[in-house]
Amino acid sequence: MKKRLVVLTGAGISAESGIATFRDANGLWEGVDVMEVASPQGWRKNPERVLAFYNQRRKNAHEVQPNAGHLALAELETDFDVRIITQNVDDLHERAGSSHVLHLHGKLFESRSTLDPTLVYPVEGWELKLGDKCARGSQLRPNIVWFGEPVPMMEKAMEEALIADIFLVVGTSLVVYPAAGLVDFIPDETPLFVVDPKLPELPRRPNLHLYEENASTGMRKVAEVLRQKYW
Structure with missing residues (x-):
């Protein structure tokens, strides 16, 4: 599986x-x-x-077109059951080929x-x-979902975080709530990868992997590591 x-x-x-x-x-x-x-x-x-x-x-x-970051995530479906939770409202993940995309903000x-x-x-x-x-x-x-409105898909996103075998954060500084709070639902033993040119401050935890890079370059490296260690 x-x-x-x-x-x-x-x-x-x-x-x-x-x-x-x-x-x-x-x-x-x-x-x-x-x-x-x-x-x-x-x-x-x-x-x-x-x-x-x-x-x-x-x-x-x-x-615009999907970039290498979007494409790398779509390609990971070959080896993983990939579930994307996005704060973005565009359709670039879908256009890149990702099958399971949950849009938090509409x-x-x-x-x-x-x-x-x-x-x-x-x-x-x-x-x-x-x-x-x-x-x-x-x-x-x-x-x-406008400022001040409830985020109806948040409960489903929290459920996904709880059952993740691996959790990956890409292209977000984790300052926009409630989405940023999803990392609090990840079990301590779950590997957490973060890719962003401005890395957020996170509490120390085991299996934390930080990549201070843009999504397109960072995702190529993360995809390689994921396939080597967890596939």
């Missing part, structure tokens, strides 16, 4: 493909605070501006009803407009 490799990925892996992060822009988007475009309050205040923000992000995501290429959150629809192309409505006649909004 293949060992279960659970992977938490963050903005760093997508940034290498050319997807800008909030932090890169110092929390601003064209001079606008992210709370204005990524919160329920911002949506109520100016839904058109929020839609424009995500339309721009969708257009950007269409123009999906960029989905919309959902403002009336009934169970009504979810794919976004064709890159535009979602005012006047686009769900089956019940309510305006569609991005299917994204």
